Amino acid sequence: MRVLVTGGAGFIGSHTVVALLEAGHEPVVVDNLSNARRSVLARIGEITGHHPEFHNADVRDRDAMKSVASAGFDACIHFAALKAVGESVEKPLLYYDNNVGGTISLLEVLIAADITTFVFSSSATVYGDPTILPVTEEMPIGVATNPYGWTKIMMEQVLRDVQDANPEWSVSLLRYFNPVGAHPSGLLGEDPLGTPNNLMPYVARVADGQLPRLRVFGGDYPTPDGTGVRDYIHVVDLAEGHVAALGTHSGDAGVHTYNLGTGQGSSVLEVVKSYENVSGKTIPYEVVERREGDVAANWADVTRAKSVLGWKTSRDLAEMCADSWRWQQGSR
């Protein structure tokens, strides 16, 4: 399949482009490089032996997107979006414009070009603070605690409505839990600008001596060790989930919603311990106040993805930490 991949130079996008190439598809990358490097394209080439076509464009640029889309595609996977929770609180309009506005603009272009299979980068954040764990896809959408989360909820709704109005459309909503790790080659990974907000990139920099200590946000949650529990998923497993969704639902009219996670929760302290084991470094930490907007625990019921997509994760927390550490050491 010829697949238009927006945000294909970013963290999850680049790993998905690799997985698509390895599965014999033909991805074409569109990225405005606002949070990605051009060198990622060469690295994808190094890993796969294929150099995907690349367009430096913003999804909100209708003319540019029309021109790219006119070449003809079987499907679109839409990753391009902003994702920093704190920044979204400070600059809500930037987030609504980029994420929601960008998606609307892209959908108009795809409808005009008759590209009707769409895979969307959604998030477990749409569940809000889940009352029952693990969360299933049937659980009602929750209340977001920040504008970033609202953009994911809104974009899902836009897509359900667009599918309703265009019944031939196939829309897959992939709700990611906590994507971490890096490509085992050490060539692709997450490269946050400034101080990382997310746990694993932060731990990586502490292990590397770039940051003095981890602040563990909250030690009094109702979890086994009192720290927050999340369903961390290796980015390569996540990337393969996209290929599985595309394979199952290409041309398959309807809205198809999946949790992509391992189905297992790990606490902050379990992540720290695993990272210490694989890196051989000590990770100093202090337990501080809870971070506003955080939930105690969130992990996925992945039954549907297993049974319908025939997809499941195969990489455990130790492998996520080991690949993150390899990337961290190479990216200095």
Ligand code: UFG
């Ligand atoms: N944590 C720390 N210290 C840190 C960073 C994180 O203790 O320096 C803890 C958090 O409190 C949480 C866990 O590590 O318990 C994971 O935090 P992350 O920031 O890595 O991930 P989140 O679960 O908060 O974030 C995820 C997605 C976001 C999404 C958010 C919604 O990565 O895209 O859920 O809550 F917006």
